[in-house]
Amino acid sequence: MKVLLASAFGPYGVDDEYGQASCRMELFHNQVTREQGVFSIRMFHPSFGLHFLAENISPPTTVLDFPSEARFVEELRNGYDVVGISFIVPNFLRAKRMGELVRHHAPHAKIVLGGHGTPVPEVEEIPNDGVCKGEGVRWLRTFLGEDPERPIRHPILSDSFGGRILGVPVVDRAGHITPGLGCPNACFFCLTSSFFDHKYIPYLATGKEMFDVCVAIENALGFRKFYVMDENFLAHPERAYELADLMEKHGKNYRFSVFSSAENITRVGVDFLVRLGVISLWFGVESKIETFTKNRGVDFASLVRDLRNRGILVLTSGILFLDQHDRQNLWDDIRFMVGLEPDLMQFMQLGPAPFTPIYRRYKASGRIMENAPYAGWHGQGQIWFRHPEFSPEESERLLIEAFRYDYDTFGPSLIRMCDTIVRGYQNLNGSANGFIARRRESLRRRAVKFRPFLAAARYHAHNPAARELVERVTAEYRDAFGSMTVRELALSQVVRAYAAREARRVASGRNVYQPHTIVTRYRM
Ligand code: B12
Numbered sequence: 208m209k210v211l212l213a214s215a216f217g218p219y220g221v222d223d224e225y226g227q228a229s230c231r232m233e234l235f236h237n238q239v240t241r242e243q244g245v246f247s248i249r250m251f252h253p254s255f256g257l258h259f260l261a262e263n264i265s266p267p268t269t270v271l272d273f274p275s276e277a278r279f280v281e282e283l284r285n286g287y288d289v290v291g292i293s294f295i296v297p298n299f300l301r302a303k304r305m306g307e308l309v310r311h312h313a314p315h316a317k318i319v320l321g322g323h324g325t326p327v328p329e330v331e332e333i334p335n336d337g338v339c340k341g342e343g344v345r346w347l348r349t350f351l352g353e354d355p356e357r358p359i360r361h362p363i364l365s366d367s368f369g370g371r372i373l374g375v376p377v378v379d380r381a382g383h384i385t386p387g388l389g390c391p392n393a394c395f396f397c398l399t400s401s402f403f404d405h406k407y408i409p410y411l412a413t414g415k416e417m418f419d420v421c422v423a424i425e426n427a428l429g430f431r432k433f434y435v436m437d438e439n440f441l442a443h444p445e446r447a448y449e450l451a452d453l454m455e456k457h458g459k460n461y462r463f464s465v466f467s468s469a470e471n472i473t474r475v476g477v478d479f480l481v482r483l484g485v486i487s488l489w490f491g492v493e494s495k496i497e498t499f500t501k502n503r504g505v506d507f508a509s510l511v512r513d514l515r516n517r518g519i520l521v522l523t524s525g526i527l528f529l530d531q532h533d534r535q536n537l538w539d540d541i542r543f544m545v546g547l548e549p550d551l552m553q554f555m556q557l558g559p560a561p562f563t564p565i566y567r568r569y570k571a572s573g574r575i576m577e578n579a580p581y582a583g584w585h586g587q588g589q590i591w592f593r594h595p596e597f598s599p600e601e602s603e604r605l606l607i608e609a610f611r612y613d614y615d616t617f618g619p620s621l622i623r624m625c626d627t628i629v630r631g632y633q634n635l636n637g638s639a640n641g642f643i644a645r646r647r648e649s650l651r652r653r654a655v656k657f658r659p660f661l662a663a664a665r666y667h668a669h670n671p672a673a674r675e676l677v678e679r680v681t682a683e684y685r686d687a688f689g690s691m692t693v694r695e696l697a698l699s700q701v702v703r704a705y706a707a708r709e710a711r712r713v714a715s716g717r718n719v720y721q722p723h724t725i726v727t728r729y730r731m
Pocket residue numbers: 214215219220230231232233234237238251252253254255256257259260290291292293294295296297298319320321322323324339341342343344346347385388397398399436437438560584585586587
């Protein structure tokens with residue numbers, strides 16, 4: 208018995224029969240820094256879910272990530288008994304094509320489908336022998352006739368590859384950790400909450416379990432920085448407290464990037480986050496018009512300021528085209544969210560996806576556009592529901608304007624991040640706690656790494672606000688670290704050359720990168 212697990216085939220982020228140019232496979236460039244030209248931060252993430260599955264079943268298994276259609280067919284020729292396809296809603300047509308290819312080239316193989324695309328009503332149009340709508344490890348074990356309840360092992364993986372800053376290939380990788388899936392908060396628009404039935408499914412239930420995975424990743428891959436893929440990591444403070452205690456006890460200066468809702472961030476407090484080694488934090492501001500329970504009573508302006516002053520990078524997200532939005536208050540909301548001055552700002556269009564409460568409501572009232580192709584259901588193109596005020600075309604234009612407003616007002620996120628790092632370094636000065644002193648030292652190292660980029664940035668600052676930001680942050684660096692060394696000056700010239708080339712590429716409109724195909728063999 209041999210198993211193949213594949214992600215939807217590329218190329219991604221191009222207009223073709225399977226997808227749209229506005230649906231890229233790059234996290235920041237897709238939905239955060241997309242309008243920041245040469246400053247847009249580029250990177251790819253492997254399909255973590257597939258590795259979780261591969262690590263936790265018994266047969267020899269191949270994970271084929273980011274194949275082309277031809278590469279997928281080529282792999283099928285290796286004779287698999289089970290082929291798993293993972294897809295999200297906008298990749299529905301790709302998954303359908305892949306199912307057809309399996310039936311044609313490997314007619315004896317069983318096809319199983321999984322991922323956030325499976326709730327679409329037409330899922331049965333994809334040839335299949337089983338559909339997993341939710342947690343996959345137990346489901347796939349059951350499908351293969353294995354014991355679903357035996358302990359789950361966390362895969363040892365790095366979080367990203369293909370990073371580029373100002374066109375320079377950078378290696379700034381971290382370990383990947385998924386402590387659990389889903390979130391019980393059940394915000395009405397949220398697919399990940401609905402997909403896992405508004406429950407939290409822990410993979411690493413305690414701080415000790417998480418600490419052990421950190422140590423295992425450090426031993427295997429050398430990373431002491433981790434990208435934590437959990438929708439609401441701080442919703443389980445006991446796990447985080449235990450993890451921090453263990454790190455201190457064992458002298459491990461680990462650092463984490465986490466997602467969390469604001470209520471939980473304020474509950475544990477910024478001091479604790481510094482102690483835990485959180486270096487970046489992503490939370491949903493969503494909107495000031497709609498009151499989400501998770502955001503009730505949160506003073507976002509001071510929260511963002513406090514976090515950045517302690518060296519924690521802040522990524523906030525906002526939703527555009529809520530029912531209450533009209534031409535006036537949409538911009539009030541955009542200005543409010545941008546005015547919080549996070550390092551990074553994600554805007555996403557409201558996107559009713561099957562399974563969610565909002566989808567059911569819109570579907571029942573005939574507001575879902577029946578002819579809108581799934582390829583466009585991704586939140587960075589045009590809305591696929593009828594809004595009382597905005598047409599799909601306007602939604603696309605206004606989304607782009609919101610991103611540009613952020614960029615024009617506060618400058619490149621890259622430089623804001625440099626600002627946060629140096630602010631944290633200055634403000635953690637003099638702490639009596641030896642562990643915090645080590646945190647400060649890691650901020651210094653990050654600052655040093657970024658300095659040549661900062662120096663090259665002035666040649667690409669696109670308006671007076673961006674130029675002023677670069678000047679101010681450059682002065683902060685000088686105050687904190689003195690003049691640039693000869694090596695830093697030389698490196699900044701290298702960055703300048705790369706950035707000039709990247710700027711030409713961006714200007715020519717060829718502004719999408721493709722991830723390379725990654726083949727990982729388990730037990731083969
Ligand atoms: C990491 C991530 C990405 C990475 C992609 C990495 C990759 N290689 O695919 C990046 C940043 C590139 C990305 C991009 C996009 N993403 Co994304 N992404 C996520 C995120 C945050 C985490 C996914 C993850 O790794 N989870 C951890 C793993 C362990 O869990 P899992 O993937 O759910 O897998 C489990 C089960 O689902 C199941 N399973 C999954 N696949 C399979 C397959 C089989 C055969 C079986 C049996 C089971 C199974 O088993 C796994 C173990 O339990 C999710 C949100 C979330 N928290 O889940 C959004 C999410 C999946 N992304 C989403 C979207 C919309 C996008 C984008 C369109 C951009 C956007 N507008 O947000 C682009 C599309 C890219 C493209 N062109 O295809 C949506 C999908 C919504 C939908 N309607 O389908 C999500 C749910 C976010 C959201 N709430 O809106 N994304």
